[in-house]
Amino acid sequence: MKSLTSAFMLRLERHAELTTTEREIFERLEKDSVSRKKRSPVLDPSRADARIAIMKSGWAVSRATSVSGQSTITQIFMPGDIVGLADLGFSLPPHDVQMQTDGAVCLIDRRTLSQLGHDHPRLWSLLLSMASLEEVALRDRLHTITRLSAEDRLIHFILSMKSRAAQLTDQPSDRFPLHMSQKDIGDALGLTDIYVNRLMRKLSSTGQIDVARPYIRIIDRDGWTKRVGYKDRYANLDTSWIASAAS
Amino acid sequence: MKSLTSAFMLRLERHAELTTTEREIFERLEKDSVSRKKRSPVLDPSRADARIAIMKSGWAVSRATSVSGQSTITQIFMPGDIVGLADLGFSLPPHDVQMQTDGAVCLIDRRTLSQLGHDHPRLWSLLLSMASLEEVALRDRLHTITRLSAEDRLIHFILSMKSRAAQLTDQPSDRFPLHMSQKDIGDALGLTDIYVNRLMRKLSSTGQIDVARPYIRIIDRDGWTKRVGYKDRYANLDTSWIASAAS
């Protein structure tokens, strides 16, 4: 079961039956990985065409920065996620992606990907489906940020991080690692680090979470889910419409 | 020049050379259109598999709604846009899409799309590129909403609507139609209608915009662009990495 060592394969297989040929192709994509230190850029600016990466291990975040120096974390990448999928249409990376912890990534250049997709059309459908997951989660986050109170935003965020952590293991529990400082959480939610701190204190002092950095435990997940109207977009990817593999 | 009647084709050809075969395929996708009245759903719930639509004319918006009844406009669709591209991975539509003006749409079901993509792999690359445009614009909006003042948010929004309007015409000007009430604008920006109103009044009384509903004219676009750090993501789609069409 060599393929189980790869979070990316694990995720793909969770959603769709792969042929042995396809499995070989995806495995080849992950053959060479390079390690990356915390805070270093995921994509190598010197390799202009290597603009896609599969996260092998570690976390990364994508940030948008404004003139005033304020920044927003627009995406959080965990093992098995694909970095740069949403940037395919751009000649220059629109937002920059940095490692959030130490880790390793597999770089893929776009022409290789394009060629692979040409030979194996189902690859595109799968990638597009995965991109669509990202985007829907992003739209959910947009909604929570614009319309929920700071406390509910934080709760929604913790729930979504828990969902994503659950994808990476077969024994999900309500305890999971959150490799982000309170300032980072603020950058993801549009709050100040100070206010995030007050909220976290409040949640833990009222017994809603247990914090033991970097781990966090959600005490009443169902209650929270109902309270903020959380929907787990990651759990069910529908790939039934994709044409079955040729032969 | 029959193809010029289609905003969708116009947009595709702006970004990539199409072969005659490909052109025929895309034209066929748009063959049958159905008209839709303002405020009616774009996708027909009775046709469960028809989950993609190309906007033929009119505007549509996608909304996320929360338990409290608050809603956020997560996407705005104009002629030539593809509705439902980002929802491909879901068995049920995650957010609902309604017409914002009267108009017409072409419904496409997912299996048809999948089959087409199987026969013409470049289709997927193009769709993924277009989806990536959407997503990057969405991330920009997320950033402006989380980190900019209400006034700058509104300015950023008007600039982005202008960019999109510009895609639909060959003679772009700083005057363009905005088919949204102040409440809708608020739903897109995370503001109340009342506050949007105050801001609009301020912008027009200080000579920054001219309003003649539904048209709006930006007076100093360069100044605004610099002020809020606006980047026009729609102007340049990079498709150079896509493998050229077979034969």
Added chain:
DNA sequence: CGCGGGTTTGAGCCTACTCAACAGATGTGG
């Protein structure tokens, strides 16, 4: 031991919200 990154707490303030009322426009049914 000093330093830097992250966390914690206090005090005061401002941006954008709420509530309320009205004017204009638009539409709709009789």
Added chain:
DNA sequence: CCACATCTGTTGAGTAGGCTCAAACCCGCG
């Protein structure tokens, strides 16, 4: 063609949620 309802825009007054500024504290690390 009018009467009425509904939607949209406008303005005022008061409020509060999350911000800013400031200062400690904790901990790992060189």
